[in-house]
Amino acid sequence: MKVGIPGGLLYFRYGKLWNSYLHALGAEVVESGETTRSILTSGVSKAESESCLPVKVFYGHVLALKDKVDALFVPRLVSVKRRTHTCPKMLGLPDMARAAAGEGLPVISPTIDFHSGLWSNYRAVYSMGRLFTSNPLRIINAGIKAWREHRLYLERLTLGLDHRGALEGQTDRLLCEGRELRVGVIGHHYNVYDTFTTMSLLDRLRSMGVDVVTADMVPEKLRERALKRLPKDIYWSYEREIAGAILACSRHRLVDGIIFMISFPCGPDSIIRVLCEQENRLMGNLPMITLVMDEHTGEGGFLTRIEAFVDMLRRRKERVGGMREAVMAV
Amino acid sequence: MKISWPHMGSLEVVMSSVFEELHLDYILPPPNTQRTLELGARYGPEFACFPLKTTLGNFIEAIEGGADTLIMVAGRGPCRFGYYAETQRRILNDAGFEFQMVPLEFEPAKIPALVRKLQDLKQGHSWISLARAIKFALSKAFLVDRLEQQALHQRYLDKEKGATTAALKRCYKMVGEADSYAALKRVEEETFAMLRSVRRTEREKIKIGIVGEFYLVLEPFFNLQVEEQLGYLGAYVERSIYLTDWLRPSGENPVAGHHDRESEQAAMPYLTHFVGGEGIHSVGNTVLYQRHGFDGVVHLMPFTCMPETIAKSILPLVSRGLGIPVLSLVIDEMTGKAGVDTRLEAFTDLARFRRRAREKKITLALQPAF
Numbered sequence: 106m107k108v109g110i111p112g113g114l115l116y117f118r119y120g121k122l123w124n125s126y127l128h129a130l131g132a133e134v135v136e137s138g139e140t141t142r143s144i145l146t147s148g149v150s151k152a153e154s155e156s157c158l159p160v161k162v163f164y165g166h167v168l169a170l171k172d173k174v175d176a177l178f179v180p181r182l183v184s185v186k187r188r189t190h191t192c193p194k195m196l197g198l199p200d201m202a203r204a205a206a207g208e209g210l211p212v213i214s215p216t217i218d219f220h221s222g223l224w225s226n227y228r229a230v231y232s233m234g235r236l237f238t239s240n241p242l243r244i245i246n247a248g249i250k251a252w253r254e255h256r257l258y259l260e261r262l263t264l265g266l267d268h269r270g271a272l273e274g275q276t277d278r279l280l281c282e283g284r285e286l287r288v289g290v291i292g293h294h295y296n297v298y299d300t301f302t303t304m305s306l307l308d309r310l311r312s313m314g315v316d317v318v319t320a321d322m323v324p325e326k327l328r329e330r331a332l333k334r335l336p337k338d339i340y341w342s343y344e345r346e347i348a349g350a351i352l353a354c355s356r357h358r359l360v361d362g363i364i365f366m367i368s369f370p371c372g373p374d375s376i377i378r379v380l381c382e383q384e385n386r387l388m389g390n391l392p393m394i395t396l397v398m399d400e401h402t403g404e405g406g407f408l409t410r411i412e413a414f415v416d417m418l419r420r421r422k423e424r425v426g427g428m429r430e431a432v433m434a435v
Numbered sequence: 436m437k438i439s440w441p442h443m444g445s446l447e448v449v450m451s452s453v454f455e456e457l458h459l460d461y462i463l464p465p466p467n468t469q470r471t472l473e474l475g476a477r478y479g480p481e482f483a484c485f486p487l488k489t490t491l492g493n494f495i496e497a498i499e500g501g502a503d504t505l506i507m508v509a510g511r512g513p514c515r516f517g518y519y520a521e522t523q524r525r526i527l528n529d530a531g532f533e534f535q536m537v538p539l540e541f542e543p544a545k546i547p548a549l550v551r552k553l554q555d556l557k558q559g560h561s562w563i564s565l566a567r568a569i570k571f572a573l574s575k576a577f578l579v580d581r582l583e584q585q586a587l588h589q590r591y592l593d594k595e596k597g598a599t600t601a602a603l604k605r606c607y608k609m610v611g612e613a614d615s616y617a618a619l620k621r622v623e624e625e626t627f628a629m630l631r632s633v634r635r636t637e638r639e640k641i642k643i644g645i646v647g648e649f650y651l652v653l654e655p656f657f658n659l660q661v662e663e664q665l666g667y668l669g670a671y672v673e674r675s676i677y678l679t680d681w682l683r684p685s686g687e688n689p690v691a692g693h694h695d696r697e698s699e700q701a702a703m704p705y706l707t708h709f710v711g712g713e714g715i716h717s718v719g720n721t722v723l724y725q726r727h728g729f730d731g732v733v734h735l736m737p738f739t740c741m742p743e744t745i746a747k748s749i750l751p752l753v754s755r756g757l758g759i760p761v762l763s764l765v766i767d768e769m770t771g772k773a774g775v776d777t778r779l780e781a782f783t784d785l786a787r788f789r790r791r792a793r794e795k796k797i798t799l800a801l802q803p804a805f
Contacts (some may be wrong), residue, residue, distance in 0.1 A: 152748065153744055153747050153748040155736075155738060155739065155744045155747065155765060156744055156748065181708060183708070188511075190511075190512065190513040190711075191513070192513065192741065193513045193514060193710045193711040193712070193714065193741040193742045193745060194741060194744070194745060196513060196708055196709065196710040196711065196745075197706060197708070197710040197714065197742075197745035197748075197749070199707075200705065200706045200707060200708070200745070200749055201745060201748050201749065204748055204749050204751070204752050216708065336521065337509070337518070337520075337521040337538075338511070339518075340511040340512075340513075340517065340518075341513070369482060370482035370738075370739040371482075372484070372515055372739060372740075372741040373515065375480045375481070375482045375483045375515075375739070376480070376483065376515055376518050376522050378480060379480050379522050379525055379526060380521075380522070380525060383525050383529060397481075
């Protein structure tokens, strides 16, 4: 059976996990690969105009796969941590994929929900495995193997590889290797690591001689500690990471400046942005720029703003001189 | 302590009744106007959802009117609504207003905090009198909801345009003035008699249902009087959300006449999981409307509303599958009334032609997706 994994949204986080699980179960996995101009265009024309950019990209990936596969794999992630939720769009994603691909194509969508305990998740994963093989040992082994590879992938992200690098297992070309400036590029995985919609922001920053710190590279302990000071808990899982990373960066001066990547019109991010900007101001105003991307974002305007921001940081650093040492090496 | 709260349809009847009963100081925020919207859009985050901006505008106008304690409901769902209070507090603080925000959270883990907050708000009144006041206010709201429903059902028969709306306004006033259960009982009979006595004419009937995000469905100023317009265009209107239904924790909807479970089950073939807010109910109620022989469904959603965006991307499937026209209206501070009216007019025409064709048993083309 040919199973397609659309390369949008949560693929940027769990792609390795899904791929190796399906592979180990004996399915033939077809990926839609990186986002291209034609994927974006087809997605934009098919998706609701009010959807956010990554959802439109996701639609494009679904459309690119739909004639090549026997089934699509789009899990429903309700919650990935106790007492938190993912964005509503993740909850409705399998149904949206079904609406995009048309009635004929089956969508495999195990429901992962940590509100109802671990057992229901194991069951969801296992019963999905039964679609491919009736050998329970094989399913369990596949699960364990996939989870190991996923952990390795996340570890590589933590060490400072980008999505592609971590997928392919490179160990050179780190995002952060002690250049003169260090900038935090913080946002959803699918916003930061998608080279097409971000116009290879990470590579461009690298070529400007700037080190990049992503939300993954900020230690989880620091993020959680920074979040504890908020009067109201943030209840979106991925926004917790983003807000935590920004607040930790700002508090401990992990970076010289922050680039906050948002896609238009991301719901949770619009709320988090108010919170982060205000808290950052209270903690001594680390330079922060918010970049809002959509399908109309022009490369020129985008680049100019990045360059201006980096120049500003560079000048600021020269003026302050060596007064402030780097607090932490990542 | 001068307490205020944002507008939401007939919520003011409930809230002011509670405060009147307890003789507490409160300030009714000025009625929604264009200025409310402008204030909200100026201070609110760029692509935050529409209700955040309008309620923010209400808060600013209430503070200008002298309020110093703002009540807002909070929670923790996938929808952004749960984080409104905190965000608005930050925004208003930044803008330099002096006030105190009281977010009321109704989840089990936060009950002690809720009790403490209510303790402060009731200012020395006993818990029993508070409970009594709330119970009485809710029975008022229940009456208001039934009156609104009656108005929706009969507006298309008006002999003089706007007669039902005028009668409904008088009803609101009478309900607001009732001060005991006995008076409320009397008012109930009088108001229903008044609404029924509005002069009627004969008119061809089409049935239109309204689904969508609760704030926009309940708040006539911001949904650009969709209900009224539909009535004038000749539609018997039913809506899926009423205030007391929404406040009821059990999921029962006595006014709308179905249980939440029913609409969730109806949505199953299209949307299989709760997506926060009213997303799944928008889809489910569309299916239920079709089963009840409605000719069309108007779907109201605020721009960038996450659950309704999902519903909107799934509704074309429902529309095509069941053969019921669905019109999605996306509303934000830029939406013009003329544009909405034109679309409603075209939509009711379409629904009418489809009804006639169905009565004559003419085969219809597939639904276009709006």
